[in-house]
Amino acid sequence: MSDPRDGSRNQVEQALERYLTEQQMTRRELIERIGALGALVALAPIVAACATGAASVAPSVVAPTATPARTTAAASAAPTATPVPTPVPSPESELIVYNWLDYIGEDVIPSFQEKYPVKVKYELFDDIEVAYAKLGKDGSGYDVSFPTSVDIPRFSAAGTIIPLDKSLLPNIANLGAEWKNPGYDPDNTHSVPYVWWTTGVGYDTKKVTDSPTSSKALWDPRYKNHISMLDDYQEAFGLALIQLGYSANTTDTTQMDAALALLKQQKPLLRTYSSDTVGTMVSGDVWIGQIWGSDLYQINQENENISFFIPEEGGVRGSDTAVIYSGAKHPIAAHLFLNHLLDAKVSASNTNTIGYMGPNEAAKPFIDPAILADPAVNPDKAILAKLEELLDLPNAVDQEYLTRWQALKAGG
Amino acid sequence: MLTKGRGTIVVLPAVVWLAIFFLLPLAFILVVSLGSRDELGRIVLDRPSLDNYRRAFNPDYLPTLVNALRYALLTTVASLLIGYPVAYWISHYGGHRKALLLVLVMLPFWTSYLIRTYAWMIILRDNGVVNGLLRAIGLTSEPIILLNTDFSVVLGMTYGFLPFAILPIYVSIDRLDDNLVAAARDLYASGRSAFLHVTLPLSMPGIIAASLLTFIPAIGDFVTPDLLGGAQQTTIAKVIQERFLDGRDWPFGSALGFILIAVTMVGTLIALRRVRREIVGE
Numbered sequence: 001m002s003d004p005r006d007g008s009r010n011q012v013e014q015a016l017e018r019y020l021t022e023q024q025m026t027r028r029e030l031i032e033r034i035g036a037l038g039a040l041v042a043l044a045p046i047v048a049a050c051a052t053g054a055a056s057v058a059p060s061v062v063a064p065t066a067t068p069a070r071t072t073a074a075a076s077a078a079p080t081a082t083p084v085p086t087p088v089p090s091p092e093s094e095l096i097v098y099n100w101l102d103y104i105g106e107d108v109i110p111s112f113q114e115k116y117p118v119k120v121k122y123e124l125f126d127d128i129e130v131a132y133a134k135l136g137k138d139g140s141g142y143d144v145s146f147p148t149s150v151d152i153p154r155f156s157a158a159g160t161i162i163p164l165d166k167s168l169l170p171n172i173a174n175l176g177a178e179w180k181n182p183g184y185d186p187d188n189t190h191s192v193p194y195v196w197w198t199t200g201v202g203y204d205t206k207k208v209t210d211s212p213t214s215s216k217a218l219w220d221p222r223y224k225n226h227i228s229m230l231d232d233y234q235e236a237f238g239l240a241l242i243q244l245g246y247s248a249n250t251t252d253t254t255q256m257d258a259a260l261a262l263l264k265q266q267k268p269l270l271r272t273y274s275s276d277t278v279g280t281m282v283s284g285d286v287w288i289g290q291i292w293g294s295d296l297y298q299i300n301q302e303n304e305n306i307s308f309f310i311p312e313e314g315g316v317r318g319s320d321t322a323v324i325y326s327g328a329k330h331p332i333a334a335h336l337f338l339n340h341l342l343d344a345k346v347s348a349s350n351t352n353t354i355g356y357m358g359p360n361e362a363a364k365p366f367i368d369p370a371i372l373a374d375p376a377v378n379p380d381k382a383i384l385a386k387l388e389e390l391l392d393l394p395n396a397v398d399q400e401y402l403t404r405w406q407a408l409k410a411g412g
Numbered sequence: 413m414l415t416k417g418r419g420t421i422v423v424l425p426a427v428v429w430l431a432i433f434f435l436l437p438l439a440f441i442l443v444v445s446l447g448s449r450d451e452l453g454r455i456v457l458d459r460p461s462l463d464n465y466r467r468a469f470n471p472d473y474l475p476t477l478v479n480a481l482r483y484a485l486l487t488t489v490a491s492l493l494i495g496y497p498v499a500y501w502i503s504h505y506g507g508h509r510k511a512l513l514l515v516l517v518m519l520p521f522w523t524s525y526l527i528r529t530y531a532w533m534i535i536l537r538d539n540g541v542v543n544g545l546l547r548a549i550g551l552t553s554e555p556i557i558l559l560n561t562d563f564s565v566v567l568g569m570t571y572g573f574l575p576f577a578i579l580p581i582y583v584s585i586d587r588l589d590d591n592l593v594a595a596a597r598d599l600y601a602s603g604r605s606a607f608l609h610v611t612l613p614l615s616m617p618g619i620i621a622a623s624l625l626t627f628i629p630a631i632g633d634f635v636t637p638d639l640l641g642g643a644q645q646t647t648i649a650k651v652i653q654e655r656f657l658d659g660r661d662w663p664f665g666s667a668l669g670f671i672l673i674a675v676t677m678v679g680t681l682i683a684l685r686r687v688r689r690e691i692v693g694e
Contacts, residue, residue: 129657132453154451225557229643233658270643272560284539285559395451402661406654407472409646 092330095337096121098131098145100320103195105349112340118333135160139325143334146194149184149319150234150392156190161323163189168335171342179359183389185321192338195356196319197294198379198387199235200310202277204303207287215243215311217288219262224269228280228289231273233405234390235316236263239290242314242388249391253400260404264411273409281306292318293376297355308376310383317387319359438673445666453660464667473651473668480647483562483637484630487569488577491626492619494570495577499618502578503586514582517575525572529639532568533559536640560642568640569630576625584618585611620687628676648672 097109101124109120125131128148135145137160147155155161166172172192185191201215208223218227218239229236238248240259250256274280277291282302291299296308322341324334340346347358348366355371357378364372372378379387393401446460502513520528535541538555546552558564588611596606634649641647648668655665 129660157451267643271557272642279533283533283537283559284555285537395449402655403472406651409643410472410474410476410651 089332091116091118091333091336093117093333094119094121095330095333096123096141096143097337098123098125098135098142100124100128100146101126103146103350103354105346105351105353107349108341108346111346112337115340116333116336118330118336120337135325138327140327141329142325143328143330144322144324144337146320146322147191149182149191149193149321150390152185152191152321152323153392155323156185159326161190162326162328162331164192164324164338165335168332169339169342171339171344174342174344174347174360174362176359176361178384182319183391191321191323192342193359194320194322194341195350195354195358196317197292197356198310198376199230199238199290199316199318200293200308200376201288202281202291202296202299202306202308203288204281204284204286205305205307211307212288213309213312215239215290215313218290219266219269220288221269223287225271226285226287227266227270228272228274228277228286229263229266229270230277230290230292231275233401235290236273236408237401237405238316238388238390239311242316243311245313248316248388249393251393251397251400256400256404260408263408267408267411278302293379294356296376297374310379310387314386314388315383317384317389319389441666441670441673444663445670447663449661449663455662464664465671467664468667468671473648476646476648476651479637479645480631480649483565483569483647484627486566487573487630488623488627490566490570491574491577492581492622495574495622496581496615496619499578499582499585503582514579517578520571520575526635526639528572529568529636532564532571532640536564536567559640560645562641562645564640565637565645568636569633572633572636573626573630576629577622580621580625581615581618584615584621588614617687620683624680624683628680631676632672 095118097120099122109122112118113120123142125134131145132147132151134140135142137158139145139160147161152161156163169192172188175188175193179188179193181187182193201212201218203212203217207226208217212220217223218229220227229239234248237256237259240262241248241250241255244255244258244262246252246255246259271286272280277286277289277295278298280286281289281291281299291308293308293310296306299306322338324331324338328334341350342360344360344362345366347360347363350356351358351363351371352366352368355377357367357371375383443457444455445464446462447455447457448459448461448463450456498517502510502517506513533540536559537543538557538559540559542558543552543555546556592610592614593606596610597603601609632649634647634653637645637647638650638653649672652665652668652672655661655668
């Protein structure tokens with residue numbers, strides 16, 4: 001629900017991004033090409049991308065050589081701090097993984113297949129709700145997938161995902177202290193964290209010149225018609241609630257009403273509720289807006305004047321996890337894969353490829369220094385302490401938020 | 413001549429098509445709208461009730477329905493005002509290039525509607541083509557806000573649905589017997605009067621078809637208000653989309669959707685009755 005690549009980000013946006021990535025083109029270049037060649041010529045290939053869209057996103061990383069099992073001989077070897085594969089049970093010969101598009105380091109699957117005699121079938125999705133629908137109650141044939149952390153409690157309660165066998169996950173020791181006991185899954189019983197991000201405020205330093213530090217800057221009438229909020233009710237309410245000094249996950253309807261009143265006050269000043277913050281901030285339409293920190297890198301590629309801060313009042317942290325489904329036919333291979341993802345170098349490879357920080361403390365020496373130095377992606381400890389995770393709320397509470405969110409967005 | 417039995421066989425594929433792709437989904441929406449959702453967001457149908465409809469008739473949603481009607485109406489009027497002269501011109505002055513001109517009208521369909529809407533964003537935004545041009549010729553210094561306004565929504569929809577307006581109007585004008593206009597002129601009707609009393613009434617079926625073909629997709633369109641609209645341009649279709657995706661509340665989304673379909677269908681049936689009256693001349 002709080003995921004940056006959520007349903008609110010529409011198909012065309014994704015198709016466009018996919019196309020731009022494939023063509024190694026930035027949005028600005030695209031626009032220049034449109035100007036130079038005429039829109040039809042420049043955009044025609046995207047149509048193809050759109051049309052084939054979901055169908056063509058599975059260029060599966062099919063296993064090359066299955067290296068002979070080196071497990072059985074060393075069956076009694078004790079797990080060590082170095083990520084030597086725990087050899088206890090031998091893995092199944094296949095593993096079926098279902099992940100976001102563009103959401104893994106390039107060498108992660110090949111190195112797993114080199115290490116174990118497992119052939120990985122790697123399939124992709126570009127909308128988490130679609131993925132959830134497909135995964136159903138037990139994974140529908142998929143062994144491993146990557147749900148958003150907020151959804152872990154309901155999946156574990158429903159038996160959709162299985163409790164993890166920690167003896168097969170020695171690399172869990174690599175996790176940073178703040179990930180040992182996350183609120184959505186105490187003691188990581190059912191999931192291991194994959195990558196995380198923060199929500200904060202991005203602003204154009206040319207238009208907003210007084211270096212704001214409070215989220216109240218999003219209510220500043222000087223920026224009327226150039227302010228945006230994320231099109232996500234948990235994020236928008238979360239920001240308002242935290243500004244008022246409440247929890248972003250409050251179940252108190254009086255506090256929700258106070259947040260609604262605050263957001264209603266803001267609405268006439270807003271340009272848009274949009275989660276395409278890359279688009280709105282690069283286009284110059286929005287001078288100051290609520291954005292996911294993970295989008296800043298991409299925004300700065302095209303407009304280096306955009307700065308980011310996590311409000312002094314506090315902010316929201318979101319994360320994705322890796323889990324094993326109850327219907328998994330290859331549970332041992334799945335555990336080995338999760339353990340592989342927790343490997344320092346593998347986690348660093350993910351971060352270096354996709355630009356999100358992982359929860360892996362041991363990975364830091366292998367991460368690109370530019371990413372580590374980016375406060376939007378890797379905030380310092382003092383700020384980390386003020387971050388709150390969004391939790392999955394019971395239907396009745398969720399309904400209270402949604403009703404207010406609709407009233408806010410629909411109201412004149 | 414087709415016998416009655418043969419005629420039935422001929423329409424059979426259309427009936428099957430409609431049953432599978434229209435009636436079945438519609439029935440599905442109706443059934444789901446009577447259900448509720450469990451804590452996992454799954455649809456539960458064991459205790460059917462009208463609760464979702466009760467929730468839907470909430471004054472909060474009224475402005476979104478009003479917005480949708482307003483945009484659809486403005487789009488229809490704009491499409492007719494632009495489409496009629498274009499159709500008239502092609503029919504009367506297109507000459508041997510008529511076919512080419514009609515292909516040009518349909519040309520935008522070769523590109524996805526989403527992509528074309530995205531192109532409008534690039535044109536209308538603050539750093540966009542229009543504002544760049546205005547600044548370059550010194551008309552403005554600060555960008556004029558065009559994107560995320562009522563204007564951009566109606567513009568985008570009109571652009572998108574214009575071909576649906578031009579084609580039926582073109583057909584009705586092109587089939588019109590020119591002798592009727594000539595006869596009116598012979599009887600001393602002015603050009604304007606002949607148009608108002610002969611051409612316009614006789615092309616009315618085309619105008620009504622054009623109105624339906626723009627109004628119906630416009631009222632259910634969530635892509636244009638979503639991409640070209642802003643914080644103040646929420647429509648009912650966008651609310652429905654959100655209920656399905658973000659809220660993961662399919663039953664309630666279905667109820668809202670069913671209401672919108674019902675409103676649109678009733679409106680269409682009334683309009684079609686009028687068309688029949690126009691054509692049959694009752």
